[in-house]
Amino acid sequence: MPRNGSSRLPGFVLAVPAWLWLTAFFVVPFLQIAWFSLGEKPGMFGSHSNAVMSLDRYAEAFSPTFFTIFRATLWMSVLGTVACLLIALPAAYFMALKVPAHRRGLLVALVMVPYWTSFLIRTIGWKVILSSEGALAGFLTDVGLVADPHDLLNTRGAVLLGLIYNYLPLMILPLYVAFDRVDSALGEASKDLGAGRIRTFFQVTLPLARPGMIAGIILVFIPMMGDYVTPAVLGGTKGTMVGSLIASQFLTAQNWALGSAMAVVLILLTMLIVILAISLMWAVGWLLHRRSRLVIGTVRTKEVTA
Amino acid sequence: MSRPSGTNIALGAWTTLVFLFLFAPIIVIGIYSFNGGRLLTAWDGFSLEPFTAIIDRPTVRHTVAVSLQTAVVAALLATVLGTLAGMAMARFPGHWTGPFTLLLLLVSVTPEIVDGIALLPWFVTLGQDWSLLPFNNGYVRLVIGHSLFATAVVTYIVRARLVGLDASLEEASADLYAKPVATFFKVTIPLVGPAVLAGGLLAFTLSLDNTVISSFINVSGTTSWPVYVLSSVRSGLKPEIAAVSTILLVFTLLVLGLVAWVLKRSGSSVTDTMAVN
Numbered sequence: 001m002p003r004n005g006s007s008r009l010p011g012f013v014l015a016v017p018a019w020l021w022l023t024a025f026f027v028v029p030f031l032q033i034a035w036f037s038l039g040e041k042p043g044m045f046g047s048h049s050n051a052v053m054s055l056d057r058y059a060e061a062f063s064p065t066f067f068t069i070f071r072a073t074l075w076m077s078v079l080g081t082v083a084c085l086l087i088a089l090p091a092a093y094f095m096a097l098k099v100p101a102h103r104r105g106l107l108v109a110l111v112m113v114p115y116w117t118s119f120l121i122r123t124i125g126w127k128v129i130l131s132s133e134g135a136l137a138g139f140l141t142d143v144g145l146v147a148d149p150h151d152l153l154n155t156r157g158a159v160l161l162g163l164i165y166n167y168l169p170l171m172i173l174p175l176y177v178a179f180d181r182v183d184s185a186l187g188e189a190s191k192d193l194g195a196g197r198i199r200t201f202f203q204v205t206l207p208l209a210r211p212g213m214i215a216g217i218i219l220v221f222i223p224m225m226g227d228y229v230t231p232a233v234l235g236g237t238k239g240t241m242v243g244s245l246i247a248s249q250f251l252t253a254q255n256w257a258l259g260s261a262m263a264v265v266l267i268l269l270t271m272l273i274v275i276l277a278i279s280l281m282w283a284v285g286w287l288l289h290r291r292s293r294l295v296i297g298t299v300r301t302k303e304v305t306a
Numbered sequence: 307m308s309r310p311s312g313t314n315i316a317l318g319a320w321t322t323l324v325f326l327f328l329f330a331p332i333i334v335i336g337i338y339s340f341n342g343g344r345l346l347t348a349w350d351g352f353s354l355e356p357f358t359a360i361i362d363r364p365t366v367r368h369t370v371a372v373s374l375q376t377a378v379v380a381a382l383l384a385t386v387l388g389t390l391a392g393m394a395m396a397r398f399p400g401h402w403t404g405p406f407t408l409l410l411l412l413v414s415v416t417p418e419i420v421d422g423i424a425l426l427p428w429f430v431t432l433g434q435d436w437s438l439l440p441f442n443n444g445y446v447r448l449v450i451g452h453s454l455f456a457t458a459v460v461t462y463i464v465r466a467r468l469v470g471l472d473a474s475l476e477e478a479s480a481d482l483y484a485k486p487v488a489t490f491f492k493v494t495i496p497l498v499g500p501a502v503l504a505g506g507l508l509a510f511t512l513s514l515d516n517t518v519i520s521s522f523i524n525v526s527g528t529t530s531w532p533v534y535v536l537s538s539v540r541s542g543l544k545p546e547i548a549a550v551s552t553i554l555l556v557f558t559l560l561v562l563g564l565v566a567w568v569l570k571r572s573g574s575s576v577t578d579t580m581a582v583n
Binding site for chain 1: 313314317318320321324325327328329330331332334335338346347348349386387388390391393394395397398400402406409410412413415416417418419420421422423424425426427428431450451453454457458461508511514515517518522532535536539543547548551554555558559562566
């Protein structure tokens with residue numbers, strides 16, 4: 001399809017192999033499970049059948065069991081994302097705006113190191129730290145903060161800790177990039193206009209870092225919703241998340257139709273929540289912006305002469 | 307502005323704590339790979355036994371070998387596909403770039419578990435229902451599963467590199483009567499070389515680490531190292547798992563260090579080339 005009629009091959013031909021590959025092994029497989037989700041499990045030994053088409057699997061997917069686990073997963077992912085944001089904000093701000101420029105590259109590399117080392121092994125590292133035989137459990141029991149050394153591992157708290165830990169670098173990096181792009185002249189201008197440091201941070205720096213916050217929330221929240229390694233390692237039987245439930249439909253129960261429906265529900269609800277969260281952030285930002293614009297308007301005439 | 311005030315000291319302390327938090331489990335795994343005990347979580351004196359145990363256990367060696375072989379092939383595949391796509395995006399943008407970017411974005415943000423559960427029935431359809439026998443092979447399945455996200459990553463890196471470089475070098479080559487093919491091999495390829503290498507090495511480490519997709523599409527006999535580790539979370543973790551992880555960690559860090567070094571070095575060499583011209 002050469003649009004300009006030249007004899008050369010159009011450039012996009014170079015992208016065709018990747019396009020075909022991702023279509024064959026990403027798009028088509030997903031369409032197939034969307035198709036399976038409309039079918040049923042035929043008897044004991046079959047995994048799926050589309051002989052009878054219905055939306056019954058979706059009704060089943062919203063069963064109380066699934067819904068309880070889904071709500072727990074959602075709750076943990078929201079808590080985990082908020083915790084990541086609160087932990088990462090001061091650190092990213094410090095790295096981007098307070099550390100001398102020549103040391104920033106090293107700090108960013110240090111944030112990347114845990115992310116590029118095995119996810120599973122790092123989670124197992126937490127299993128070692130939290131295990132009843134470990135020094136931490138012994139210390140906390142001696143101090144009296146924990147009644148039983150077995151109370152740390154295989155709890156929802158342990159899974160939440162693992163989730164925060166595993167995705168924290170994905171929150172720090174976009175926030176760092178966003179703060180790094182904030183022109184320091186804007187902060188100085190804000191101070192010249194009489195705003196204090198705290199007010200400058202909340203009314204100038206933080207709103208400018210909003211794209212980084214949105215990127216971080218997306219990067220952290222979506223994989224948290226689908227995580228099944230962290231609950232498998234740190235949660236035991238208590239920390240089941242929706243990922244584990246979907247996995248068991250495919251690997252244990254051999255009910256592909258129901259597992260597919262659950263996966264489709266997971267993706268759609270995750271997307272919906274992300275879109276809602278981003279709209280909410282924009283709405284809040286817009287309201288704040290409207291308010292601060294009025295403030296600047298009253299000050300302007302005085303400052304221009306200065 | 308950066309004089310040490312109370313707020314800045316507090317921010318610095320917080321950042322230090324965050325870094326300690328990020329490195330805590332990695333340090334613990336490093337220490338526990340010298341655990342002489344029978345189970346990983348129970349410390350029982352310093353010993354080199356976990357490292358020697360690797361040699362005695364065929365399962366450990368075999369699964370690590372499966373992972374390394376898969377990682378090499380998956381990285382090569384992702385590098386070829388991603389490099390071509392990245393070059394096309396940077397140099398020949400058009401109506402197709404929008405939908406293609408969306409596809410890459412979807413590949414990047416979809417939770418791995420969805421890729422895994424979608425690939426498993428697809429491989430069964432291809433291999434058993436349609437009798438395309440290669441798709442029943444564990445290596446083929448692993449390579450395909452690992453190549454998806456990696457292709458997107460390589461595409462991003464190569465595209466970013468080319469967008470950052472001036473297209474005039476390639477135009478100059480064309481003005482000097484080089485055929486498009488010659489320009490491609492003599493100018494474009496050397497320019498993207500570092501990004502291709504960086505992308506390929508990252509694809510390699512991503513494949514080496516892949517747990518979720520691998521555990522779904524696993525075929526017995528070609529179990530990869532992370533899938534073996536995940537299964538031993540249920541059956542009992544042994545110290546040699548920490549020992550292998552420590553070796554792989556050092557190996558990964560060396561690879562990443564190499565990437566950083568190559569990128570830094572090529573960055574300066576490109577400027578040198580331009581200065582000479």
